[in-house]
Amino acid sequence: MNLCLHNPVTCADRSSSLFSALKTSNNKLGTSKFGFLKNRKKNHVVAVRSVSSTAVEERTKRESGGGESKVYDAIVIGSGIGGLVAATQLAVKEAKVLVLEKYLIPGGSSGYYERDGYTFDVGSSVMFGFSDKGKLNLITQALKAVGREMEVIPDPTTVHFHLPNDLSVQVHREYDEFVNELISKFPHEKEGILGFYGVCWKIFNSLNSLELKSLEEPIYLFGQFFQKPLECLTLAYYLPQNAGDIARKYIKDPQLLSFIDAECFIVSTVNALQTPMINASMVLCDRHYGGINYPVGGVGGIARSLAGGLVDQGSEILYKANVKSIILDDGKAVGVRLADGREFFAKTIISNATRWDTFGKLLKGEKLPKEEENFQKVYVKAPSFLSIHMGVKAEVLPPDTDCHHFVLEDDWKNLEEPYGSIFLSIPTILDPSLAPDGRHILHIFTTSSIEDWEGLTPKEYEAKKEEVAAGIIQRLEKKLFPGLSSSITFKEVGTPRTHRRYLARDKGTYGPMPRGTPKGLLGMPFNTTAIDGLYCVGDSCFPGQGVIAVAFSGVMCAHRVAADIGLERKSKVLDAGLLGLLGWLRTLA
Numbered sequence: 001m002n003l004c005l006h007n008p009v010t011c012a013d014r015s016s017s018l019f020s021a022l023k024t025s026n027n028k029l030g031t032s033k034f035g036f037l038k039n040r041k042k043n044h045v046v047a048v049r050s051v052s053s054t055a056v057e058e059r060t061k062r063e064s065g066g067g068e069s070k071v072y073d074a075i076v077i078g079s080g081i082g083g084l085v086a087a088t089q090l091a092v093k094e095a096k097v098l099v100l101e102k103y104l105i106p107g108g109s110s111g112y113y114e115r116d117g118y119t120f121d122v123g124s125s126v127m128f129g130f131s132d133k134g135k136l137n138l139i140t141q142a143l144k145a146v147g148r149e150m151e152v153i154p155d156p157t158t159v160h161f162h163l164p165n166d167l168s169v170q171v172h173r174e175y176d177e178f179v180n181e182l183i184s185k186f187p188h189e190k191e192g193i194l195g196f197y198g199v200c201w202k203i204f205n206s207l208n209s210l211e212l213k214s215l216e217e218p219i220y221l222f223g224q225f226f227q228k229p230l231e232c233l234t235l236a237y238y239l240p241q242n243a244g245d246i247a248r249k250y251i252k253d254p255q256l257l258s259f260i261d262a263e264c265f266i267v268s269t270v271n272a273l274q275t276p277m278i279n280a281s282m283v284l285c286d287r288h289y290g291g292i293n294y295p296v297g298g299v300g301g302i303a304r305s306l307a308g309g310l311v312d313q314g315s316e317i318l319y320k321a322n323v324k325s326i327i328l329d330d331g332k333a334v335g336v337r338l339a340d341g342r343e344f345f346a347k348t349i350i351s352n353a354t355r356w357d358t359f360g361k362l363l364k365g366e367k368l369p370k371e372e373e374n375f376q377k378v379y380v381k382a383p384s385f386l387s388i389h390m391g392v393k394a395e396v397l398p399p400d401t402d403c404h405h406f407v408l409e410d411d412w413k414n415l416e417e418p419y420g421s422i423f424l425s426i427p428t429i430l431d432p433s434l435a436p437d438g439r440h441i442l443h444i445f446t447t448s449s450i451e452d453w454e455g456l457t458p459k460e461y462e463a464k465k466e467e468v469a470a471g472i473i474q475r476l477e478k479k480l481f482p483g484l485s486s487s488i489t490f491k492e493v494g495t496p497r498t499h500r501r502y503l504a505r506d507k508g509t510y511g512p513m514p515r516g517t518p519k520g521l522l523g524m525p526f527n528t529t530a531i532d533g534l535y536c537v538g539d540s541c542f543p544g545q546g547v548i549a550v551a552f553s554g555v556m557c558a559h560r561v562a563a564d565i566g567l568e569r570k571s572k573v574l575d576a577g578l579l580g581l582l583g584w585l586r587t588l589a
C-alpha cells in the first residue's frame with residue numbers, strides 16, 4: 001500500500017500518477033466491477049432508517065435497475081490483514097463476500113509503496129506466524145487456504161537491541177543461542193531467565209496444540225476443553241495475567257527487568273507490566289519456533305496474495321470505496337453507504353476499521369453501546385509513529401549488520417516516551433531486490449502523537465518533519481552507522497497525520513493500549529458487537545496489535561460469522577450462555 005509518506009500537501013498529484021501505475025496491478029488482482037448498483041444521490045441523511053429485510057432486498061433490486069439483486073453474505077469494511085483474513089476464510093466456506101477498501105491497493109498498515117526503484121513496507125517488516133511449522137503460522141495458513149504460497153527468507157536475528165549501559169543483545173533465531181547470550185550478560189540471573197522464558201514456552205506450546213477458531217463459539221470452545229483440558233486450563237490461567245508480573249516472580253535484576261520491558265515494548269508499545277502474558281509468550285517463542293521470515297518482494301505481497309485468492313474464490317474486492325456509514329435496519333446492520341452515495345447490502349457487516357472509527361464515525365449519531373463504553377474505559381488509542389523511509393548507499397552499513405534494530409541510548413526511562421526509542425529495519429539485508437543495486441532501505445520509526453503535528457501551517461509542518469527526522473537520523477549515525485546522513489539517496493517522512501489520512505485510523509493510532517494495568521487479555525473484546533449483524537476485526541479486537549494477532553482475529557471472526565449465517569454448526573442456547581459469560585468477564589477487567 002502506498003501510504004504516500006511524503007508531504008500530504010502535494011500528495012494528491014503524486015497519488016493520481018501512482019493510481020495509474022497501480023491500476024494494472026489491481027486489475028491483475030481481478031478487481032471486480034460493480035455495475036449492478038447505481039450511484040445514489042449525495043447528501044443522504046446518515047441517520048439510520050428502519051426498513052424490513054425484504055425491503056432491503058427490494059431496495060437493492062430497485063437500485064440495480066430492476067436487474068439481479070445481490071445481497072452478500074458479508075461485507076468487510078477495509079482490507080487490512082484482519083479484514084482480508086476474515087474475508088478469505090469466509091470465502092473458502094463458500095460465503096459471498098465483498099471487501100470495500102478506501103485506498104487503491106490492499107493491506108492497510110501491512111501495505112507497501114514504491115519510489116525511485118525502492119519498494120518500502122509501510123509498517124514493520126518483522127513477520128511472525130509465517131513459517132511452515134505448527135498451528136500458529138497463521139499468515140502461512142491464511143494464504144494456503146486460498147491456494148497461495150509465498151517464498152520467504154529466514155531472518156537469522158529477530159532484533160538486535162542496543163540499550164542503556166551499552167547492553168547489546170541479539171535475539172538469535174536459535175533459542176539456545178539467544179538465552180545463552182542473555183545469560184552471558186546476566187550470569188547471576190541464569191535461573192530467572194530460564195524460569196521466565198520457560199513459562200512463555202509452556203503457554204506457547206499450549207496455544208500451538210489447539211485448533212485456532214472463534215473463542216466466542218461454544219461448540220468449538222467446549223470441544224477444545226474436552227480434547228486438550230490441560231492446555232486450555234493453562235491458557236485460561238494466564239489469560240488475565242501480564243508478562244511483567246510473571247517476570248518479577250523469576251527475575252530480580254532491575255536492568256534485566258528493563259530488558260523484558262523492551263522485549264514487550266517492541267510488540268505492544270507498553271512495558272511488560274501492561275503486556276498480556278499470552279501475547280508476550282506468543283511473540284517471544286514464535287520467533288524461535290517457526291522463526292521470523294520475510295516474504296520475497298516485501299510485506300505488501302501478503303495482502304496482494306490474499307486479495308487475489310479472495311477473488312479466485314468468487315468473492316469481490318472494490319478499491320477507492322470509502323465507507324461513510326453502516327446502514328441499520330431495526331437495529332440490525334444490513335448494509336453500508338459509501339462517500340459517493342453507493343449502497344451495498346449483506347447479511348453481516350464486518351468492520352476492519354478500529355472500534356473507535358467504527359462506533360465513532362461509521363455509526364455516528366447512534367448511542368455508544370455499553371460494551372464499547374467499557375472497551376474505551378479500559379483501552380486508549382496508542383500513539384502513532386513518525387516513520388522515515390530512506391534509501392542509503394550500501395557501504396554505510398558495516399558487514400554483518402542485522403536486519404532489525406531497537407535503539408534506546410541512555411536512559412531506560414525514555415523507553416515509552418515519544419521519540420524515546422528508535423525502531424530500525426533494513427529489509428534489503430534479507431531481500432536486496434527491494435532497492436536499486438548498491439543501495440539499502442532503512443525504515444526508521446519512533447512513537448509520536450498526533451497532537452504534536454496539529455495546528456501547523458503546511459510550511460511549519462514540512463519544517464518540523466525535516467527537523468525531527470534529522471534528529472533521529474543523527475542519533476542512529478552516532479550509535480550505529482557513522483556517515484549515515486551523508487549517504488542518504490532518498491528520504492520520505494511520514495507523521496501521525498499521514499497514518500490517519502492513509503490508514504483511516506483515528507489519530508493515526510497504532511492500536512489499543514491499556515489505560516492502566518490491564519487484566520491480561522480479559523478486557524479485550526472479541527468480534528461480535530452489541531449491534532446485531534455487526535462484527536469487528538483487526539487490532540482493536542482480541543488479541544490486539546500485530547499482523548499475526550489481527551490474522552487470528554480474522555480467523556475467529558470468520559468462524560463466528562459462518563456459524564451465524566449457517567455455514568458452521570451453532571447452538572443458540574449455548575451461544576447465549578457463552579456470549580453472556582464472556583461479556584461479564586470483560587467487565588472484570
Ligand SMILES: NC(=O)c1ccc[n+]([C@@H]2O[C@H](COP(=O)([O-])OP(=O)(O)OC[C@H]3O[C@@H](n4cnc5c(N)ncnc54)[C@H](O)[C@@H]3O)[C@@H](O)[C@H]2O)c1
Pocket residue numbers: 077078079080081082083100101102103106107108109110122123124125126127128321322323324352353357502503504505510511537538539540544545546547548550
Ligand atoms: N510486523 C508487524 O507486526 C506489522 C506490520 C504492519 C502492520 N502491523 C499491524 O497491523 C495491525 C493493523 O491491522 P488491521 O487489519 O487491524 O488494520 P489496518 O489498519 O492495517 O487496515 C485497515 C484497512 O481498512 C481500511 N479502511 C478503514 N476505514 C475504512 C472505511 N471507512 N472504508 C473503507 N476502508 C476503510 C484502511 O484503508 C485500511 O486499508 C496493526 O496493529 C499493526 O500492528 C504489524
Ligand SMILES: CC(C)=CCC/C(C)=C/C=C/C(C)=C/C=C/C(C)=C/C=C/C=C(C)/C=C/C=C(C)/C=C/C=C(\C)CCC=C(C)C
Pocket residue numbers: 124125126128159207210212215224232233235236239266267268278279280282283404405406423424425543544545546547548549552585
Ligand atoms: C474464552 C476463555 C475466557 C477462556 C478459554 C481459555 C482458552 C482456550 C484460551 C485460548 C486463547 C487463545 C487461543 C489465544 C490466542 C492468542 C494469540 C494467537 C495471540 C497472538 C498474539 C500476537 C501478537 C500480540 C503479536 C504481535 C506482534 C507485533 C505487534 C509485532 C510488531 C513488530 C514490530 C513493531 C517490529 C519491531 C521492529 C523492530 C525492532 C525494528
